[in-house]
Amino acid sequence: MTVVLGPNRYGKAETRVVRVTRDGEVHHLKDCNVGVSLSGAMEDVHRSGSNAAVLPTDSQKNTVYAFAKKYGIGQIEEFALLLARHFVESQPTIHHARVVVEEYSWERRGPHSFARSGTETRTCAVHHDRDGTSTVVSGLRDLVVLNSTGSEFHGFVQDEYTTLPPATDRVLATAVTARWRHVPAAGQAQPDFGKSYDEVRRCLLEAFAGTHSLSLQQTLFAMGARVLAEREEICEVRLELPNKHHFLVDLSPFGLDNDNEVYFAADRPYGLIEGTVLNDDAPDAGPAWD
Amino acid sequence: MTVVLGPNRYGKAETRVVRVTRDGEVHHLKDCNVGVSLSGAMEDVHRSGSNAAVLPTDSQKNTVYAFAKKYGIGQIEEFALLLARHFVESQPTIHHARVVVEEYSWERRGPHSFARSGTETRTCAVHHDRDGTSTVVSGLRDLVVLNSTGSEFHGFVQDEYTTLPPATDRVLATAVTARWRHVPAAGQAQPDFGKSYDEVRRCLLEAFAGTHSLSLQQTLFAMGARVLAEREEICEVRLELPNKHHFLVDLSPFGLDNDNEVYFAADRPYGLIEGTVLNDDAPDAGPAWD
């Protein structure tokens, strides 16, 4: 028996970069959190501590800042691709790079004044390999939505531990985490990530609002399928939907009815529905979801 | 020497109530977090454990839900006043009630579909005493704003530990916590709390965006003064403004200049500016700020 090194990666997490661009009096703002994970010829550093193959995580952080200056921060997927390719192409010991970016949204309050807006965070994860292939996953998290009717849950399995009554009208609420995989672009061509994001977000919201739901799984599938139906640049959608339970309060001890009017918003435990919706001809995902 | 009981209060914190109101197909939503703190004839319960004077916190929670049904949840200040008066007026052992409410905002996405919106939380704290007096403090927290120019900081004290260079152009960013005290209403008349909230929020945002700032204190005072100048129903404003430092990244090692373009958004430590702006004829605050 021998001890071997298995999958490994290292990098700098959560580099917080804010990029201001001036257009005369009018400023533009990009506010991001960047994480880099590199892997490659790292056997020695684990075995002996030799850092001869190691690009310091501090240098990775510096690169994020320098690239923000040199190239600006356009769509986060593009910025992540720039960084990932740079690390792999410039360092022979780095065979693979994963770059994740979160973006926080701001709304304009003046020519150079801004207020944070929205509750959701836009995300992306990009992989680049030294064979030249890249994968791009875009996403969002913390998009909190609620339907106050149009949701049912009944006809489920009854086992000896089942006490839940069937529901024909309930609140359905969740905090959407969604990630979607782009069909690989031909050559250096890339989709319009900004427009794609806006459209996917719209699809998710519309499918959530528009689906009469018999189970959160059905809503999940409808959300993913809507994205695939409308956006040909997307081939796979993964969703994580916590069921943020809103329990009807029993007001009968106080002589009051409660016709779906007063709810207790519970924290824990919560249902958690996770699922994938994809095109049957989606190309191999490679490391895209890692 | 004798051991005595000093200031004390008890209650139910963080009752999460969601109230749905139907207007035909169209639903309306109020999403709140309610905290109740009661005080009064509580010597015995501390000394002997006798609960004869104690309204259980569980009953307080029930009251929140029952009142949400009976009265709906209009403006959070009104709901808090209803609750505070109820506890004091219905229980002889309760001499004073403090009710705090947080409200989370939702935007409509359909007749009965909603998405959480905004980053800030609306707040209020209400006190009601058995002598019949009430105080109302309204507020918000986590209103995150940033000016990418129009902020300076220089001419400060230089001591032996001062190394900060003067700045004539810096990013100014903060997460506003603001609370404002209402001039007591005559009789049962109350201000239009909803309109007042919108207007105060607007004043805060406009004063932040519109003030060329030589220090965050100056901005704080301008924000408070703007509210008092425009809103006669308000007599005092308290602000807590963390200085969310954005440090210019030194890119010179990479042969790059950085003309206020690339910033590192730091977490800790941070400056913290706290201040009060009030009318000189503001009535006594009583327990309003407790």
Next chain:
Amino acid sequence: MTVVLGPNRYGKAETRVVRVTRDGEVHHLKDCNVGVSLSGAMEDVHRSGSNAAVLPTDSQKNTVYAFAKKYGIGQIEEFALLLARHFVESQPTIHHARVVVEEYSWERRGPHSFARSGTETRTCAVHHDRDGTSTVVSGLRDLVVLNSTGSEFHGFVQDEYTTLPPATDRVLATAVTARWRHVPAAGQAQPDFGKSYDEVRRCLLEAFAGTHSLSLQQTLFAMGARVLAEREEICEVRLELPNKHHFLVDLSPFGLDNDNEVYFAADRPYGLIEGTVLNDDAPDAGPAWD
């Protein structure tokens, strides 16, 4: 009507300082989070933005680090007093300083190796005024304790919203936040803060464990009174005790009894009991609790 500046203060929050002291091979570690709040002649900076009276918060941070080097970090109260006196005595525009310190505990795992230990954080808040007076409040937070029996709750007020059944055997659990005020020391003499902390913590734990509780208020009073009875250097104790509800799960639908064996640990809402226990001859608190 004129707009005036009310209570205000400013400073640097959350300066994270770790101080290593070498004793040959053996190292010692102090790990703290320091917050400084200064007040004084700050009318101008609010009105005009003139910073002539303002010691930058950056200099305050530097002072924390320099003092950690020059004086080491002994007991956190002593370090806070050193800092508070320095700011007031060295700057004519600073009339009052408040310094708060949190300390995180580590246990030794080798001559220079450590592991974080315990769940609670030790705290202090010190005020120093230019008239030469100081106040010291020591404390802790997040000391989580649970009694699995020996707690009752009955005989409480029954109003129309009361549905809680009386309990003669329940779990009592809380996360203790405690702060205690020291009798002002004569001259520069100070109590042994380290020993005092250990003893107060012991008193709190013993009183919690040893009190057969008819209400959490009774436990609170017993905890405070125990400290005052045993520690003559303390004249006042303030406690905040969230009632971390553990609800007995109803297993009867599954043909199982539940004789205080299986509990659901709830998050929200929770009871919150706040109270003060003090000696009747305690000197005036001044700003100690601010």
Next chain:
Amino acid sequence: MTVVLGPNRYGKAETRVVRVTRDGEVHHLKDCNVGVSLSGAMEDVHRSGSNAAVLPTDSQKNTVYAFAKKYGIGQIEEFALLLARHFVESQPTIHHARVVVEEYSWERRGPHSFARSGTETRTCAVHHDRDGTSTVVSGLRDLVVLNSTGSEFHGFVQDEYTTLPPATDRVLATAVTARWRHVPAAGQAQPDFGKSYDEVRRCLLEAFAGTHSLSLQQTLFAMGARVLAEREEICEVRLELPNKHHFLVDLSPFGLDNDNEVYFAADRPYGLIEGTVLNDDAPDAGPAWD
């Protein structure tokens, strides 16, 4: 092109169960957070909303509580296995179950009084498949450790963005997240999970403290290899080690040296080192790490 359902699972997350066991006057306490994820014949529920194959997450929660009563909570791995097997074996539509458990530690303060202890959380993740195979991963997170010397970092790659000076004596600190995979047990025999946990934890701590580190990767490998060398029931260890940077403060502007005495404990960004150490004859992992 057709839209298909990809990998999916659903269940109840974060069921907080506290189990008290009485041994006369002396009580014992287990405090856990349980998550269940089930998968199987779930095509219909996603497509049509038919819940005929769906065991409600509410029933899963009930099962956790009922099993805590019926079987007690011994080692968390055993409790997770009991639950996972139950769901797969009792429900024909459930083909695979994943159960994760977190355990919080308490130290005894009396016969039935306890205080939360330690900063780390013990974890496990168990998979059970309808073919009868099970996998067990044990672990911990938030074990925070620091070496105040005995750590170097130099000899690394220098690229155009590298400014980090070499270090021959630095603080090395991390919050260990470790998970380790057990060699599958023959038949129903299981390792002594409690003893195994204690021993793995000891190995991790000793290897961290005892390794003179030239890079955090070297320390990571040493930690994993130590576990494999000492514990034959373990065949693979995965570690996530954030490099919690402690930066030496430059005190030279104040005429002070800083010979590794005063550090700033930074939050973000941070290095993140992730790696796997395994025996070359480790059996196939199956879904163990999912």
